[in-house]
Amino acid sequence: MVKLYNADASPNCFRVRAVINELGLDVELVEVDLSGKTPKPPGFLDVSPGGKVPAFVDDDGFTLFESRAIAAYLASKRPERGLYPDDPKRRAMVDQWSYWQAIHLGPAMQSVAFERVVKAKWGMGAPDEATVKSKLAEVEKFMPVLERGLEGKEWLAGTLTLADFAVASTFPLRKPAGISVTPNVQRWIERVEALPSWQRALPKYMAELVR
Ligand SMILES: N[C@@H](CCC(=O)N[C@@H](CS)C(=O)NCC(=O)O)C(=O)O
Missing domain, CATH: 1.20.1050.10 (Glutathione S-transferase Yfyf (Class Pi); Chain A, domain 2)
Known part of the structure; x- marks a missing residue:
């Protein structure tokens, strides 16, 4: 399953969530508690060694961190929507x-x-x-x-x-x-x-x- 390690309050995650919604993609949001009060979800630090959200896992296991790189990668999956033009x-x-x-x-x-x-x-x-x-x-x-x-x-x-x-x-x-x-x-x-x-x-x- 395609998933995004996410924190609702994070502006960097917000940007990626908006792009996911605009593209109509089906992405599981895995909430990460940034307060440090609860343990990080299993596998999160393998995807985001710096411990930052957002971080992304594609269905073939490909991983990314950095919100703008994730947004660009996702937009390239739906080129017909024109969010990241080919020109x-x-x-x-x-x-x-x-x-x-x-x-x-x-x-x-x-x-x-x-x-x-x-x-x-x-x-x-x-x-x-x-x-x-x-x-x-x-x-x-x-x-x-x-x-x-x-x-x-x-x-x-x-x-x-x-x-x-x-x-x-x-x-x-x-x-x-x-x-x-x-x-x-x-x-x-x-x-x-x-x-x-x-x-x-x-x-x-x-x-x-x-x-
Ligand atoms: N340049 C990164 C910034 C990521 C970032 O700083 N995320 C914050 C939340 S907005 C975070 O995970 N902070 C937790 C920490 O630094 O431990 C991006 O655009 O994705």
Whole structure:
């Protein structure tokens, strides 16, 4: 059976779950307790030696870790859905936005959300205001890049692709985190958030916070 080692609250797992839903794939979710209070499922560390989720096992035993690699592999199983286009230029655009989210926008937005929202939710103390200030400044620097990338487009690479799932995965907590978005970004994120595949994948605690 195809399976994904998953943690509901993890944004990295969220991204892969949304892609699985969009592709209509049948994947067993094996929940991993990241708190360390319960033992890891048998075989998990063989698939993910770093102990991180998501991690993936295909029905022929092939394994992967890293959310974006898993999403790309899964999308390649259903090429007709166009989430990871074959055309080299469009595929490169998808990669461009996915890497940009992983390296630039994602860490900055997630850091603000962690300080302002996650810490309060899980009783982890007061936000570190210096971190909030410096990471908000980074977000403000990155947001115009996305605004411009969406100029005249509904989706980042023209049609719905892995790029939209990758970049959007850092947006669910933007409102409680006090992160404002620009007009093209607002219209685009509303489009992503209207996808049933996205709504079904959203971590429960995020759904409660943004309800
Ligand atoms: N770059 C990895 C990040 C994976 C990651 O950091 N996962 C977190 C959950 S969001 C995790 O498993 N943390 C547990 C740990 O580090 O022990 C990906 O995109 O899959």
